[in-house]
Amino acid sequence: MSSFQGQMAEYPNISIDRFDRENLRARAYFLSHCHKDHMKGLRAPALQRRLECSLKVYLYCSPVTKELLLTSPKYRFWEKRIISIEIETPTQISLVDEASGEKEEIVVTLLPAGHCPGSVMFLFQGDNGTVLYTGDFRLAKGETSRMELLHYGDRVKDIQSVYLDTTFCDPKFYQIPSRGECLSGILELVRSWITRSPYHVVWLNCKAAYGYEYLFTNLSEEFGVQIHVDKLDMFRNMPDILHHLTTDRNTQIHACRHPKAEEYFQWNRLPCGITSKSKIPLHTISIKPSTMWFGERTRKTNVIVRTGESSYRACFSFHSSYSEIKDFLSYICPVNAYPNVIPVGTTVDKVLEILKPLCRSSQSSEPKYKPLGKLKRARTTHLDSEEEEDDLFDDPLPLPLRYKVPNQQTLHPEIFPMTAVSPNQPEKLRQSTGCFKAESMQTSPWTDFIDCEESNSESEEELHIAASSQGDPGPVTHQQNSDEVPQWKVFFKRNDDVPENGLENFPSSTEAGGSQSPKLLSDSDGESTHISSQNSSQSTHISEQGSQGWDSQSDTVLLSSQDRNSADTTSLNKSGYRPRLKENVSASQMEQKDTCPNDTYSDLKSRDPGVSIVPSAGEPTSLSSGKHIPQEKRPLNLSTCVDSQSSSDFEIPSTPEAELPQQEHLQHLYEKLATGESIIVEKRKSSLLNT
DNA sequence: GCGATCAGGT
DNA sequence: CACACCTGATCGC
Numbered sequence: 001m002s003s004f005q006g007q008m009a010e011y012p013n014i015s016i017d018r019f020d021r022e023n024l025r026a027r028a029y030f031l032s033h034c035h036k037d038h039m040k041g042l043r044a045p046a047l048q049r050r051l052e053c054s055l056k057v058y059l060y061c062s063p064v065t066k067e068l069l070l071t072s073p074k075y076r077f078w079e080k081r082i083i084s085i086e087i088e089t090p091t092q093i094s095l096v097d098e099a100s101g102e103k104e105e106i107v108v109t110l111l112p113a114g115h116c117p118g119s120v121m122f123l124f125q126g127d128n129g130t131v132l133y134t135g136d137f138r139l140a141k142g143e144t145s146r147m148e149l150l151h152y153g154d155r156v157k158d159i160q161s162v163y164l165d166t167t168f169c170d171p172k173f174y175q176i177p178s179r180g181e182c183l184s185g186i187l188e189l190v191r192s193w194i195t196r197s198p199y200h201v202v203w204l205n206c207k208a209a210y211g212y213e214y215l216f217t218n219l220s221e222e223f224g225v226q227i228h229v230d231k232l233d234m235f236r237n238m239p240d241i242l243h244h245l246t247t248d249r250n251t252q253i254h255a256c257r258h259p260k261a262e263e264y265f266q267w268n269r270l271p272c273g274i275t276s277k278s279k280i281p282l283h284t285i286s287i288k289p290s291t292m293w294f295g296e297r298t299r300k301t302n303v304i305v306r307t308g309e310s311s312y313r314a315c316f317s318f319h320s321s322y323s324e325i326k327d328f329l330s331y332i333c334p335v336n337a338y339p340n341v342i343p344v345g346t347t348v349d350k351v352l353e354i355l356k357p358l359c360r361s362s363q364s365s366e367p368k369y370k371p372l373g374k375l376k377r378a379r380t381t382h383l384d385s386e387e388e389e390d391d392l393f394d395d396p397l398p399l400p401l402r403y404k405v406p407n408q409q410t411l412h413p414e415i416f417p418m419t420a421v422s423p424n425q426p427e428k429l430r431q432s433t434g435c436f437k438a439e440s441m442q443t444s445p446w447t448d449f450i451d452c453e454e455s456n457s458e459s460e461e462e463l464h465i466a467a468s469s470q471g472d473p474g475p476v477t478h479q480q481n482s483d484e485v486p487q488w489k490v491f492f493k494r495n496d497d498v499p500e501n502g503l504e505n506f507p508s509s510t511e512a513g514g515s516q517s518p519k520l521l522s523d524s525d526g527e528s529t530h531i532s533s534q535n536s537s538q539s540t541h542i543s544e545q546g547s548q549g550w551d552s553q554s555d556t557v558l559l560s561s562q563d564r565n566s567a568d569t570t571s572l573n574k575s576g577y578r579p580r581l582k583e584n585v586s587a588s589q590m591e592q593k594d595t596c597p598n599d600t601y602s603d604l605k606s607r608d609p610g611v612s613i614v615p616s617a618g619e620p621t622s623l624s625s626g627k628h629i630p631q632e633k634r635p636l637n638l639s640t641c642v643d644s645q646s647s648s649d650f651e652i653p654s655t656p657e658a659e660l661p662q663q664e665h666l667q668h669l670y671e672k673l674a675t676g677e678s679i680i681v682e683k684r685k686s687s688l689l690n691t
Numbered sequence: 692g693c694g695a696t697c698a699g700g701t
Numbered sequence: 702c703a704c705a706c707c708t709g710a711t712c713g714c
Contacts (some may be wrong), residue, residue, distance in 0.1 A: 035705065044694080126704075172702070209701080209705045259707075262701070288701095291703055318704070347702070 006633035032135025064118030071234035116211035129160035166339035185303035220244030289316030
């Protein structure tokens, strides 16, 4: 749970993910994602009053987060005061002190965080250096290197401080099976059950939180079955998700919830109440997504564990594992790293001990004892003039040379020529953008999110809403502001990536009589069965299963992730994600900015077509509205401003141990994405339409 | 009646 | 051993 207090040392005038106490004085607010523990104070009367008095104070977040937030009536009062910023679109914001009129300029860039729908990290650039607030995140190894805007040219930006999600920053969480591995395990378990008969149904025992959406969309897509949920109106403007959900209980996959759900389930009753279909009783299994982790030397990584006759746990994590955190941080290599989370049972000091060696000062082979002269930037090349003032002191080494992995965009044929649209823009433009987005979403291949939120209401109305909104971006009523429809794409993987291998354990269809469970257990041996309880380092968190007599032999390992490695490579295919072209431009422009630290903002304003400006009034002015910068410009910018690095490094893997996906493989995937399914084909259409 | 906090549960 | 959330009890306004 985040213990971040809302403010960063470098930019105390803004508050992130906290809205109480000191934060009531912030000049601007940022919300990284829509989880309650990051929204403390967000609907408190104190803040509402502040908003009424300080008309220049705005909340900045991703379009998806805005959409989700405003779905709740409790946050409606924010409606006119939220400015959504597109992912990977550097945007300038003026932080004005309304009393004194004093002004501070800051450029913020949202980077996808892979935690839940709409979740982002915030990269801030301003007079006090470049800092990165990660919010909560899950990024696979090497993914960081694919984030264009964390780089200048091909090198990682000089980041002063990282405010880091340290939820699993403890060696005991060394490894967590990748999203792809977990997903494919669940897919196969579900397949093994629901293919037995139409009366075999699965209940996904998910919590009331955003973050399971990509699971739902993948399941739905794989089996052509919508997932039953209690509530889906928060997705009314997100067709990619909406299409995979239903409030109609007559489906084989449920993610509905009820306070007494577990109790119901004992009696073969789903949370939504049904026990049979056409008078024929249902056969149900439950799958509970839970985090499973494994120690460094643990051999098996099992992503599905049987916990009862008809119940399973499936590995699922919203947060990066220890090794993913280390990979991330060592890649970024900031001067400072601050934990946002101190897990119970550990201390700040302990976490800092882990983080510190991954930061800049420790990277020096000969740190403090070196003669002063050497401490200075003796070896620091001019290329690194990007560095902030401080580095005169504490940066004895040149910025680590880490090379960015070629961005998928270079491989992906599609280009999304859209950029941040400001509320200032002519209605016409805005609308057209909206349409475009709606369409691209509707057909987007990237899977995303949905949630299983509270009670079981199943109103037909919602269905209608869903249906009508599918072909119609219209009902985006509360969105007049800046953004069109929230965009999905990226975060999570899609089916293409899910390998079918290694799943022999799941009888894809066999007898249904007798046991209500899939026959998955045959392969499990005693040892693998009790992973967690015996070996703390590879615990699978098999707590509280005691109540079911079955459990003594439970926890049977069903799937070993080792059997399905390939799942990962692609698990985060962000490729198609954003406006590539523009992004490139932005990136290079930002390099430019960063290489010339002294005239940053005016510079940005005047020259950078990739930076949107949000004036103090809060209306983002999109400088990039022209945004259609021809691709040819990019190399130009790179070479002019950034020096020579630009060319060489396209094949060089970024992170020390990062595995660079085979270009061939990627290419194959992209081709698949681009041409494979009807959905994608449509998408292309839409992008063509809008290009 | 509401919010904040805590304990307990899933 | 986690998370994100819900419920219910208590306290203060």
